[in-house]
Amino acid sequence: MKIFNKAIVAVATMGLVMSASVAADVTEASSEKHAKAATQYRQAVFQLVRSNMGPLGGMAKGALPFDETVMETNAVRLEQLADMMGDYLSVDTRKFDVETGAKDEIWENFSDVESKVMALKTAAKGLQAAVKTGDESAYRAAIGKIGASCKSCHDDYKKD
Ligand code: HEC
Numbered sequence: 001m002k003i004f005n006k007a008i009v010a011v012a013t014m015g016l017v018m019s020a021s022v023a024a025d026v027t028e029a030s031s032e033k034h035a036k037a038a039t040q041y042r043q044a045v046f047q048l049v050r051s052n053m054g055p056l057g058g059m060a061k062g063a064l065p066f067d068e069t070v071m072e073t074n075a076v077r078l079e080q081l082a083d084m085m086g087d088y089l090s091v092d093t094r095k096f097d098v099e100t101g102a103k104d105e106i107w108e109n110f111s112d113v114e115s116k117v118m119a120l121k122t123a124a125k126g127l128q129a130a131v132k133t134g135d136e137s138a139y140r141a142a143i144g145k146i147g148a149s150c151k152s153c154h155d156d157y158k159k160d
Pocket residue numbers: 039042043044046047049050053078099100101102103106113114116117120146147149150151153154157158
């Protein structure tokens with residue numbers, strides 16, 4: 001019985017550690033080199049986001065036919081990229097001269113940034129759910145919610 005209880009505590013503790021790691025803390029880049037690398041990785045995440053969102057946007061506009069396999073795959077990837085986004089956004093590069101589209105405010109309101117990341121994740125899951133039901137009339141709105149989550153973060157935290 002004791003061993004059983006310990007196992008439960010261990011599992012519960014793991015759960016805490018794992019949920020804590022989703023919420024990234026802001027850390028300052030330690031050198032110009034670090035800031036440049038962190039900026040490259042940050043932009044690389046968004047390049048992958050774009051490559052997965054591109055076909056979905058085309059489908060929502062009617063430029064491409066709905067393809068459920070692509071929608072499912074790309075929505076899963078967008079969810080996975082959302083899981084990484086907090087970590088990659090959390091390195092504060094403000095003190096260094098890097099070419100970035102990120103506004104300074106991103107590191108001042110990081111809990112808000114994380115809620116916008118969560119909105120992307122929820123929208124990506126929403127598209128997965130829509131594909132599962134196979135209701136084609138729901139696809140455009142589900143993709144639209146993903147697009148709205150991009151815009152909501154860009155409006156506040158991306159330059160231009
Ligand atoms: C939580 C905030 C946030 C969300 C959500 C978000 N972005 Fe961004 N995005 C940014 C920031 C900040 C930058 C600027 C990064 C930089 O230049 O350092 C950026 C940059 C980009 C870039 C340019 C990358 C480069 O190489 O410079 C693209 C493309 C992009 N985002 C697409 C998207 C798409 C598509 C979505 C939605 C599927 C999305 N983003 C969701 C914050 C966000």
